């Protein structure tokens with residue numbers, strides 16, 4: 386079949402692939418994206434929290450630096466994207482309140498507060514009464530909370546749609562077909578073969594296919610990213626005008642050890658998420674998943690059961706062994722990775738576009754992204770592959 390050539394071919398048209406393609410095209414590179422449905426992927430399910438501070442975890446301090454760098458870029462990034470496309474992204478600088486429902490939760494939140502303070506992050510401890518003054522729909526039993534005015538939200542579906550338009554306006558070519566396999570010639574990635582047998586050729590290939598990145602045929606085993614799907618079930622409810630404002634900011638909690646969040650949009654949508662399940666490629670919405678989310682959300686905000694439930698959906702986060710993304714050149718010449726963003730894909734979209742464009746133009750990772758080189762997993766994977774079975 387015919388073969389079409391570009392400077393850069395991005396495998397995957399989710400938000401990470403799209404932002405990479407957009408930024409590459411802006412740098413003057415002839416860029417193409419291969420994806421049967423650009424703008425789809427995990428962004429269609431994600432809530433869109435930009436929660437660098439409230440999603441801080443022990444052991445993820447290196448990731449914190451990248452998360453904060455991306456959060457700082459969001460105002461300019463959103464303004465640029467809206468300016469180019471005319472799309473409203475639902476970017477809402479509303480802040481976040483993380484609350485505790487019992488004394489164990491409160492102890493956990495105190496620990497998080499201490500960790501945030503050690504890193505010089507802005508967050509304020511509030512009593513239960515102060516939390517309810519900010520958000521009157523919270524349950525009377527709320528025991529305290531953390532107010533983080535710098536953790537915002539965006540609507541990932543609008544973000545994805547705007548990125549498709551930004552790519553089109555910047556001259557990115559879309560091949561609306563599945564990439565079946567990576568093609569390698571002489572120890573170098575040279576393109577892909579698509580489901581209809583077409584060969585797409587490129588100087589550089591970027592693998593940005595979310596959780597699918599870990600199983601693309603043709604990628605040498607020592608290069609294949611160690612990315613796995615982590616299922617998240619998410620609910621969407623609607624706040625009728627007579628109940629508005631139901632919540633004025635994102636509200637989070639840890640209920641029975643699992644994170645729960647409620648993200649209120651300006652258009653009345655209320656997103657409730659999310660389960661975290663290691664079930665392979667399963668995207669079934671289960672009665673149990675919906676039950677647990679509603680039960681926990683009801684403990685936090687009892688009035689939620691009055692709201693119409695408008696959508697239930699499950700998506701797959703691309704999890705990596707250290708919960709951080711894999712960015713930049715891989716061990717295979719001509720192949721770069723932009724995957725493994727796990728819980729932070731929406732937050733990390735601006736910085737990923739900049740980092741990959743820099744890597745495509747210079748062949749190097751910028752300083753801030755060096756800890757996220759895919760090569761950090763190389764030695765361990767090579768050893769694993771060499772183990773006798």
Ligand code: GLY
Pocket residue numbers: 434617658659702727728729
């Ligand atoms: N960042 C939220 C989630 O992954 O559920």
